Amino acid sequence: MERDDLTKDNEYALSAHHSEEAGAQIRKKVWIVTSLLTVLTVIEVAMGIFLSERGTITWQLVKWGFIIMTAVKAGMIVMEFMHLGHEKKALKWLVLAPYIGFILYLAFICLTEATYIFSVGGGN
Amino acid sequence: MSEDNTEVSSKEAWGGGVSPVKTSYGKQMMWFFLVSDALTFGALLTALGFMKHRFADVWPLCENVFYHFPGTHAHLPLIYVALMTFILIVSSVTMVMAVEAGHRLDKKGVIKWLAATVVGGLFFLTSQAWEWDTFIKGNEAQSTAFLLPSDNENIAHLRFSDDHYMFNEDGLGNPVELAIQAINSGEASLELANKSYASKADAVKFLENNAEQIQGANLKRNEYGLPLYANFFFCITGFHGFHVFSGVLFNLIILVQVMIGTYDKRGHFEMIEKTGLYWHFIDLVWVFVFTFFYLI
Numbered sequence: 001m002e003r004d005d006l007t008k009d010n011e012y013a014l015s016a017h018h019s020e021e022a023g024a025q026i027r028k029k030v031w032i033v034t035s036l037l038t039v040l041t042v043i044e045v046a047m048g049i050f051l052s053e054r055g056t057i058t059w060q061l062v063k064w065g066f067i068i069m070t071a072v073k074a075g076m077i078v079m080e081f082m083h084l085g086h087e088k089k090a091l092k093w094l095v096l097a098p099y100i101g102f103i104l105y106l107a108f109i110c111l112t113e114a115t116y117i118f119s120v121g122g123g124n
Numbered sequence: 125m126s127e128d129n130t131e132v133s134s135k136e137a138w139g140g141g142v143s144p145v146k147t148s149y150g151k152q153m154m155w156f157f158l159v160s161d162a163l164t165f166g167a168l169l170t171a172l173g174f175m176k177h178r179f180a181d182v183w184p185l186c187e188n189v190f191y192h193f194p195g196t197h198a199h200l201p202l203i204y205v206a207l208m209t210f211i212l213i214v215s216s217v218t219m220v221m222a223v224e225a226g227h228r229l230d231k232k233g234v235i236k237w238l239a240a241t242v243v244g245g246l247f248f249l250t251s252q253a254w255e256w257d258t259f260i261k262g263n264e265a266q267s268t269a270f271l272l273p274s275d276n277e278n279i280a281h282l283r284f285s286d287d288h289y290m291f292n293e294d295g296l297g298n299p300v301e302l303a304i305q306a307i308n309s310g311e312a313s314l315e316l317a318n319k320s321y322a323s324k325a326d327a328v329k330f331l332e333n334n335a336e337q338i339q340g341a342n343l344k345r346n347e348y349g350l351p352l353y354a355n356f357f358f359c360i361t362g363f364h365g366f367h368v369f370s371g372v373l374f375n376l377i378i379l380v381q382v383m384i385g386t387y388d389k390r391g392h393f394e395m396i397e398k399t400g401l402y403w404h405f406i407d408l409v410w411v412f413v414f415t416f417f418y419l420i
Contacts, residue, residue, distance in 0.1 A: 017227055017228070017229065017392075018227050018228065019228075020228065023224055023225075023227070023228050026224050027221065027224060030217060030220050030221065030224070031217075034213065034214075034217045037213050038210065038213065041206060041209050041210065041213070041414075042206075044414075044415070044419060045202055045203070045206040047419075048187065048201070048202050048418070048419045049187065049201050049202060052185070052187055054185070054319075063420055066415050066419050066420055067415070067420075069415075070411055070412060070414075070415040070416075073411045074408055074411055074412070077216070077404055077407060077408045077411065078404075078408065081216055081217075081219075081220050081404045081407070082400075082401055082404045082405070082408075083397075087145070087146075087147065088144075088145050088146045088147070090144055090145045090146075091145035091146070091147055091152070091155065094145065094155075095155050095158075095159055098159070099159055099162060099163070099166075102163070102166075103163075103166045103170075106166065106167070106170050107170050107173060110170045110171070110173060110174045111173055111174070111177055113174070114173070114174040114175070114176075114177035114178040115177050115180075117178050118177055118178050118179070118180050118181075
């Protein structure tokens with residue numbers, strides 16, 4: 001079978017060609033996403049330095065803040081930089097659904113078990 | 125039964141010849157590879173989470189480990205790691221720009237942005253080498269970490285009250301004796317592995333009982349605390365760093381291909397998009413490593 005990434009008239013690659021104006025628009029969006037990523041990272045570092053007293057209610061909130069900000073950053077990278085948000089729905093969910101389902105389950109079960117082992121004194 | 129054999133156009137039913145996901149073979153396979161690679165990183169980070177919860181009371185805090193910055197002795201927690209994160213984000217941006225230039229068939233633009241991405245990757249690798257070097261060698265002056273056989277083989281840290289983090293540089297002599305002196309004079313107290321402070325009498329007792337000064341890190345023991353902590357550091361950042369290294373290599377190969385005109389002949393620059401996916405993935409993984417290893 002002919003490899004479709006090597007043919008000159010690769011319809012999928014060719015359909016991606018765009019004009020100068022479209023390019024300018026994409027570049028603008030890229031800079032917006034970049035500044036958002038940078039701002040979120042700066043906030044995370046500031047929280048890590050100034051609000052890192054462990055074992056308090058604030059720390060619980062900060063921790064969840066970190067997780068939410070990480071999810072937002074990851075979403076921006078995958079959807080915009082990796083362009084997955086603009087691919088066909090079929091490809092998007094082919095990639096996202098199995099991964100999200102599996103990792104959430106794995107993280108949940110591991111953390112629950114680890115917390116249990118710690119609570120029964122297996123920690124140290 | 126009779127209705128079933130009505131003609132269906134190939135636009136409605138997939139009869140071959142078209143892709144259900146409307147991407148080329150190469151791009152699709154890159155996505156599938158990235159999903160499997162992401163599972164590996166996901167497993168590593170989940171294992172880290174497991175151990176962090178299991179040893180919740182004695183896991184070292186990264187603010188107390190990663191506070192060095194090249195060219196200064198100031199205490200700057202996490203700033204260097206943040207800088208590394210920023211370098212990787214910027215190199216991801218230059219990669220998007222290279223892909224975008226490729227869509228306009230702008231060969232010069234692709235060369236410019238792809239070269240910038242390679243430079244960004246090399247910057248990150250060098251930063252990581254420096255971080256590993258600092259982590260392995262430990263404090264430049266004498267380390268204030270002590271292995272206490274009488275406290276379950278845990279690592280305790282001497283904390284000075286006047287906000288410096290190591291012995292004075294002229295502090296020559298037996299480090300255990302120096303530590304006992306500092307505690308007796310009230311200059312310092314001993315922070316145990318579970319982050320509580322030992323009383324003066326306990327601290328002296330622990331130190332006198334075969335305590336040993338630990339400096340730097342290897343796979344068996346490290347001055348920061350649990351051996352697992354350094355093991356996870358080496359394993360996760362090392363695996364990620366190897367991805368960065370191969371990413372730089374791929375980008376270099378593609379850069380040469382662009383320069384000698386391979387993709388002009390092919391009529392499209394989709395190869396930039398494929399290596400671009402891999403490069404963004406490296407940035408994506410680092411976002412998670414940054415949060416789950418360094419911050420939480």
